Amino acid sequence: xxxxxxxxxxxxxxxxxxxxxxxxxxxxxxxxxxxxxxxxxxxxxxxxxxxxxxxxxxxxxxxxxxxxxxxxxxxxxxxxxxxxxxxxxxxxxxxxxxxxxxxxxxxxxxxxxxxxxxxxxxxxxxxxxxxxxxxxxxxxxxxxxxxxxxxxxxxxxxxxxxxxxxxxxxxxxx
Amino acid sequence: xxxxxxxxxxxxxxxxxxxxxxxxxxxxxxxxxxxxxxxxxxxxxxxxxxxxxxxxxxxxxxxxxxxxxxxxxxxxxxxxxxxxxxxxxxxxxxxxxxxxxxxxxxxxxxxxxxxxxxxxxxxxxxxxxxxxxxxxxxxxxxxxxxxxxxxxxxxxxxxxxxxxxxxxxxxxxxxxxxxxxxxxxxxxxxxxxxxxxxxxxxxxxxxxxxxxxxxxxxxxxxxxxxxxxxxxxxxxxxxxxxxxxxxxxxxxxxxxxxxxxxxxxxxxxxxxxxxxxxxxxxxxxxxxxxxxxxxxxxxxxxxxxxxxxxxxxxxxxxxxxxxxxxxxxxxxxxxxxxxxxxxxxxxxxxxxxxxxxxxxxxxxx
Amino acid sequence: xxxxxxxxxxxxxxxxxxxxxxxxxxxxxxxxxxxxxxxxxxxxxxxxxxxxxxxxxxxxxxxxxxxxxxxxxxxxxxxxxxxxxxxxxxxxxxxxxxxxxxxxxxxxxxxxxxxxxxxxxxxxxxxxxxxxxxxxxxxxxxxxxxxxxxxxxxxxxxxxxxxxxxxxxxxxxxxxxxxxxxxxxxxxxxxxxxxxxxxxxxxxxxxxxxxxxxxxxxxxxxxxxxxxxxxxxxxxxxxxxxxxxxxxxxxxxxxxxxxxxxxxxxxxxxxxxxxxxxxxxxxxxxx
Numbered sequence: 001x002x003x004x005x006x007x008x009x010x011x012x013x014x015x016x017x018x019x020x021x022x023x024x025x026x027x028x029x030x031x032x033x034x035x036x037x038x039x040x041x042x043x044x045x046x047x048x049x050x051x052x053x054x055x056x057x058x059x060x061x062x063x064x065x066x067x068x069x070x071x072x073x074x075x076x077x078x079x080x081x082x083x084x085x086x087x088x089x090x091x092x093x094x095x096x097x098x099x100x101x102x103x104x105x106x107x108x109x110x111x112x113x114x115x116x117x118x119x120x121x122x123x124x125x126x127x128x129x130x131x132x133x134x135x136x137x138x139x140x141x142x143x144x145x146x147x148x149x150x151x152x153x154x155x156x157x158x159x160x161x162x163x164x165x166x167x168x169x170x171x172x173x174x
Numbered sequence: 175x176x177x178x179x180x181x182x183x184x185x186x187x188x189x190x191x192x193x194x195x196x197x198x199x200x201x202x203x204x205x206x207x208x209x210x211x212x213x214x215x216x217x218x219x220x221x222x223x224x225x226x227x228x229x230x231x232x233x234x235x236x237x238x239x240x241x242x243x244x245x246x247x248x249x250x251x252x253x254x255x256x257x258x259x260x261x262x263x264x265x266x267x268x269x270x271x272x273x274x275x276x277x278x279x280x281x282x283x284x285x286x287x288x289x290x291x292x293x294x295x296x297x298x299x300x301x302x303x304x305x306x307x308x309x310x311x312x313x314x315x316x317x318x319x320x321x322x323x324x325x326x327x328x329x330x331x332x333x334x335x336x337x338x339x340x341x342x343x344x345x346x347x348x349x350x351x352x353x354x355x356x357x358x359x360x361x362x363x364x365x366x367x368x369x370x371x372x373x374x375x376x377x378x379x380x381x382x383x384x385x386x387x388x389x390x391x392x393x394x395x396x397x398x399x400x401x402x403x404x405x406x407x408x409x410x411x412x413x414x415x416x417x418x419x420x421x422x423x424x425x426x427x428x429x430x431x432x433x434x435x436x437x438x439x440x441x442x443x444x445x446x447x448x449x450x451x452x453x454x455x456x457x458x459x460x461x462x463x464x465x466x467x468x469x470x471x472x473x474x475x476x477x478x479x480x481x482x483x484x485x486x487x488x489x490x491x492x493x494x495x496x497x498x499x500x501x502x503x504x505x506x507x508x509x510x511x512x513x514x515x516x517x518x519x520x521x522x523x524x525x526x527x528x529x530x531x532x533x534x535x536x537x538x539x
Numbered sequence: 540x541x542x543x544x545x546x547x548x549x550x551x552x553x554x555x556x557x558x559x560x561x562x563x564x565x566x567x568x569x570x571x572x573x574x575x576x577x578x579x580x581x582x583x584x585x586x587x588x589x590x591x592x593x594x595x596x597x598x599x600x601x602x603x604x605x606x607x608x609x610x611x612x613x614x615x616x617x618x619x620x621x622x623x624x625x626x627x628x629x630x631x632x633x634x635x636x637x638x639x640x641x642x643x644x645x646x647x648x649x650x651x652x653x654x655x656x657x658x659x660x661x662x663x664x665x666x667x668x669x670x671x672x673x674x675x676x677x678x679x680x681x682x683x684x685x686x687x688x689x690x691x692x693x694x695x696x697x698x699x700x701x702x703x704x705x706x707x708x709x710x711x712x713x714x715x716x717x718x719x720x721x722x723x724x725x726x727x728x729x730x731x732x733x734x735x736x737x738x739x740x741x742x743x744x745x746x747x748x749x750x751x752x753x754x755x756x757x758x759x760x761x762x763x764x765x766x767x768x769x770x771x772x773x774x775x776x777x778x779x780x781x782x783x784x785x786x787x788x789x790x791x792x793x794x795x796x797x798x799x800x801x802x803x804x805x806x807x808x809x810x811x812x813x814x815x816x817x818x819x820x821x822x823x824x825x826x
């Protein structure tokens with residue numbers, strides 16, 4: 001009898017863990033994408049340590065902003081982390097999504113980023129990012145598309161007043 | 175009853191008129207020499223120029239208009255933006271009919287207090303003391319054409335619509351040449367020089383942050399009028415930053431802060447500084463004196479003189495400044511005087527004087 | 540048993556055929572290019588959503604066939620998702636490449652630079668198509684830096700969307716035109732090349748005249764050691780010392796020379812300086 005109780009309790013705990021673990025994973029995935037930056041190949045200027053830390057911080061924030069904006073069709077996170085062409089494009093995307101009743105859920109499984117160009121004056125940096133992304137397109141609450149893929153992105157970031165902002169973010173077929 | 179009221183109101187009216195008349199015609203009788211000076215300046219303080227002029231001795235040979243302009247200022251000078259604050263008098267010499275009164279006059283101006291010391295001659299005239307007011311000679315610049323090849327820097331900034339690639343003009347390269355901290359009169363003073371190394375004009379600000387031994391910031395100040403804020407190419411300016419009440423021993427380190435900005439500017443007017451010499455003034459204080467000569471054709475309303483004093487090692491040992499309360503008319507020398515600490519006078523090996531200018535009709539100011 | 544296997548094979552075939560038929564409901568292009576028209580194959584009726592990096596396109600279709608997207612509608616390069624909602628729900632990923640070069644972002648630094656310095660001017664060009672898509676294919680970019688018509692041109696092939704050069708400043712002062720171009724698209728920047736400090740050996744003054752109260756001194760044309768005129772506005776300080784004290788004038792160079800009026804004196808020494816460079820010394824008056 002006692003054994004049966006322990007078995008039932010264990011099964012209950014295992015069920016709870018199995019339910020909570022993906023949820024936690026998703027929460028953390030949504031809140032803070034993992035960004036690994038390699039600056040060894042940056043040309044023509046070496047990336048300073050301070051810049052390196054700032055790039056990791058701000059590129060992470062940019063992806064977080066993409067997830068939030070596309071999931072909720074809000075523009076505010078974009079304005080804080082994007083500028084120029086990238087801001088224009090994501091703004092248009094959010095507007096179009098809103099107009100068509102769509103949202104996009106991005107489950108971010110991390111980014112392996114190489115700095116490939118750092119301008120001589122230190123004002124712009126280009127990154128090559130191999131991102132593991134799960135994308136779900138939702139019509140209302142119905143998932144109408146879902147895929148998981150490794151996607152290659154090229155990003156150009158430029159220095160703004162207090163942070164680096166993403167000016168270009170373009171995906172390309174490998 | 176109605177008639178009684180009419181009589182009462184009539185009497186009241188006459189009484190008020192009488193009081194008003196008595197108030198309007200203050201007495202012009204002064205029984206002492208310094209009383210005459212004080213009474214004259216009391217009227218000046220109340221902007222009663224006519225009343226003040228009543229204390230001026232006829233032998234002064236100054237008309238009321240000239241007297242008023244002497245005291246109220248002319249040509250948009252600093253004096254025209256000033257208010258007489260206080261007057262201290264001391265009789266230096268007195269005889270039966272003549273006296274000399276040392277008069278220390280303090281004006282409140284937009285740039286702080288302005289002091290003037292005059293030894294005024296006071297004479298007894300018809301039983302009352304009157305002030306001999308030495309009329310300022312009003313200079314009339316002879317009609318002439320002064321050719322000026324205007325040199326200005328105008329800037330085309332990046333437009334609002336331009337995107338990231340559009341290049342903006344860069345801020346000038348300036349450099350702090352020297353920095354020296356001393357303690358004087360219970361204040362920590364940081365001074366030195368800054369140069370514009372670029373080929374474009376710069377608007378500069380220089381400040382300092384003091385840090386104590388625990389690494390905490392304890393004070394922050396910037397140089398306001400002990401600095402030329404607009405520096406033309408290759409121009410050097412002194413700076414002085416005062417931290418009242420801070421001892422040098424309490425400070426572990428000083429962090430200099432600065433900001434250089436590109437600004438439109440004009441290279442004119444050129445102001446020569448003539449006959450510079452260190453002397454004692456009327457009160458025995460050490461001053462650097464000289465004359466300013468506006469070599470351009472436009473009036474400089476408010477000249478601001480900055481003096482840098484160096485020791486024999488070329489180190490900046492003091493920076494002081496003074497605003498002149500007289501406008502600089504074209505081609506007309508105007509005396510100036512800048513205070514120098516008496517305790518430093520013996521250490522001064524050389525000095526340098528520069529002039530800032532504020533002109534009402536100038537686009538830069 | 541054979542009958543069961545035969546029936547199973549028939550079912551599998553039908554299933555495959557049905558799947559093939561469904562797959563035919565959404566045919567996405569393999570070589571789409573931003574700014575060029577596009578055709579998406581569909582069947583049946585429903586709604587086609589094209590979800591791109593910077594836009595979403597929605598098209599209703601009824602009789603199957605293909606849904607045409609105009610060139611100006613397809614603006615974003617990158618990863619697109621085509622989704623059909625209707626008789627059946629399908630989705631597929633396809634890629635859109637950037638179009639031809641149509642816009643350059645040219646970062647030229649600095650805006651002012653001293654003459655004759657090696658590797659002080661940098662030019663960085665990001666190449667975009669007309670819809671602001673970064674062109675990642677190698678593209679030759681011409682950089683031309685010239686002052687007064689004389690200059691140098693260098694061609695650099697872009698890598699991953701960017702081409703850059705560094706260049707020396709010319710020995711001649713002036714506003715250099717720095718132009719980056721790809722095909723018929725070009726962007727110009729101005730790099731002001733400025734003279735260095737005055738050259739000590741040619742930094743000389745002379746007495747240019749007298750007035751009743753003044754003596755006028757003027758410099759010879761002030762040039763740097765490469766012969767470039769020192770920029771107008773540079774401060775030249777004239778210092779006259781005589782028995783009445785010291786007189787100074789901070790004059791500005793105008794049209795290559797600086798000039799000052801100093802008080803007439805019967806015995807004075809006049810010196811001048813521009814920054815750290817000292818000029819000659821003059822003695823005026825008696826002796």
